[in-house]
Amino acid sequence: MTRVGVVGATGYAGADLARILHGHPGVELSVITSRQYAGVPLSRIYPSFEGVIDRVCEAFSVDSICEKADLIFTALPHKVPMDIVPRLVERGKRVVDLSADFRFREVDRYEAAYQPHTARTLSEKAVYGLCEVYADAIRSAGVIGNPGCYPTSVLLPLIPLMRAGLLKRSSVICDSKSGVSGAGRSLSIGSLYCEVSESFRAYKVAEHRHNPEMNEVLSRECGQPVAITFVPHLLPMSRGMLTTTYAELTGPADADAIRSCLTGFYAGRPFVRICSENRLPDTRNVRGTNFCDIGFRVDKKNNRLILISAIDNLVKGAAGQAVQNMNLMLGLDETAGLDSVPFPL
Numbered sequence: 511m512t513r514v515g516v517v518g519a520t521g522y523a524g525a526d527l528a529r530i531l532h533g534h535p536g537v538e539l540s541v542i543t544s545r546q547y548a549g550v551p552l553s554r555i556y557p558s559f560e561g562v563i564d565r566v567c568e569a570f571s572v573d574s575i576c577e578k579a580d581l582i583f584t585a586l587p588h589k590v591p592m593d594i595v596p597r598l599v600e601r602g603k604r605v606v607d608l609s610a611d612f613r614f615r616e617v618d619r620y621e622a623a624y625q626p627h628t629a630r631t632l633s634e635k636a637v638y639g640l641c642e643v644y645a646d647a648i649r650s651a652g653v654i655g656n657p658g659c660y661p662t663s664v665l666l667p668l669i670p671l672m673r674a675g676l677l678k679r680s681s682v683i684c685d686s687k688s689g690v691s692g693a694g695r696s697l698s699i700g701s702l703y704c705e706v707s708e709s710f711r712a713y714k715v716a717e718h719r720h721n722p723e724m725n726e727v728l729s730r731e732c733g734q735p736v737a738i739t740f741v742p743h744l745l746p747m748s749r750g751m752l753t754t755t756y757a758e759l760t761g762p763a764d765a766d767a768i769r770s771c772l773t774g775f776y777a778g779r780p781f782v783r784i785c786s787e788n789r790l791p792d793t794r795n796v797r798g799t800n801f802c803d804i805g806f807r808v809d810k811k812n813n814r815l816i817l818i819s820a821i822d823n824l825v826k827g828a829a830g831q832a833v834q835n836m837n838l839m840l841g842l843d844e845t846a847g848l849d850s851v852p853f854p855l
């Protein structure tokens with residue numbers, strides 16, 4: 511059985527990784543690390559794990575983790591993985607990194623949005639882990655840049671339609687809403703209960719760092735520069751992400767053509783559900799799951815398509831997609847560890 515490790519297991523994404531990997535039939539969670547909680551069981555930090563995941567966190571050391579794990583997830587703040595991942599790769603380990611450090615092929619774009627990159631060559635070689643689109647490259651990848659949560663919810667509905675030339679490239683506007691867990695577990699005033707409850711706000715309007723990530727992928731897909739307008743919002747709830755995308759159609763409005771493009775592209779892909787005509791996605795129905803639900807309506811008067819997509823930001827937007835990537839890399843069933851039935855309410 512493949513031994514896997516999680517670096518940064520005490521964060522929200524790391525804890526969801528531990529949760530999913532613990533129940534995974536094809537791998538063994540052999541090591542979890544933390545700086546602040548070395549020597550402490552994960553169940554002390556997340557009491558829901560008590561009696562289930564009592565594994566003790568260890569201080570991170572390259573030697574120790576390389577001895578104990580064959581594949582390693584890094585669930586750390588941006589900038590930290592670019593120093594750690596090359597050392598794991600040198601030791602022959604395969605890595606799924608949840609930060610933005612290995613998401614960009616065009617490293618200049620990363621540097622413009624984040625900071626100078628200290629592992630440029632490795633970043634150029636890493637594979638962007640959007641599983642439903644890049645599965646072939648993911649299977650043989652050494653390093654995966656696991657997509658951002660907003661980009662996952664934006665790219666999955668758009669890529670099939672943009673590849674098929676059904677949407678005007680310059681007309682795309684994406685309006686996303688995220689639960690507060692998207693900001694991570696570290697203390698920040700913006701995440702305090704009194705700052706987020708009973709309220710709803712846009713932030714980083716048209717200047718969020720996920721925007722260049724989406725633009726890079728869509729430009730590659732279209733073979734021409736694409737720059738979408740992206741506006742994120744913070745929702746007063748813990749998990750969940752809903753994106754509404756508006757785009758002009760290139761031809762006459764044809765809902766059947768849209769549906770057949772989406773269902774054709776995602777045929778046989780277990781985690782993308784194209785909603786039936788009588789349903790639109792919502793965050794409740796994907797909570798705790800690796801699903802991305804996609805629905806749409808055609809605005810005939812304006813010849814515009816409106817796409818709605820919903821994910822759990824911590825699962826399909828982070829830990830779930832990371833495990834899906836691992837499944838592809840290891841040649842396991844893509845759904846292994848991720849096939850729990852969603853809560854009905």
Ligand SMILES: NC(=O)C1=CN([C@@H]2O[C@H](COP(=O)(O)OP(=O)(O)OC[C@H]3O[C@@H](n4cnc5c(N)ncnc54)[C@H](OP(=O)(O)O)[C@@H]3O)[C@@H](O)[C@H]2O)C=CC1
Nearest residue numbers: 518520521522523544545546585586608609692694695828
């Ligand atoms: N939250 C989400 O919805 C999503 C998160 N991601 C990405 O996943 C990664 C983790 O995010 P998230 O879990 O939300 O973040 P958290 O802030 O909740 O967790 C970060 C983890 O990293 C550890 N850590 C923090 N600083 C350092 C450091 N300087 N060196 C080493 N370890 C450090 C922390 O534990 P300790 O201090 O004990 O070491 C903690 O375990 C990020 O890159 C994030 O962008 C991606 C998509 C969605």
Ligand SMILES: CC(=O)N[C@@H](CCC(=O)OP(=O)(O)O)C(=O)O
Nearest residue numbers: 609610658659688689690692693
């Ligand atoms: C609500 C909230 O603050 N969300 C985070 C984005 C999500 C995230 O975790 O960042 P990465 O996907 O890039 O790793 C933000 O806006 O920065």
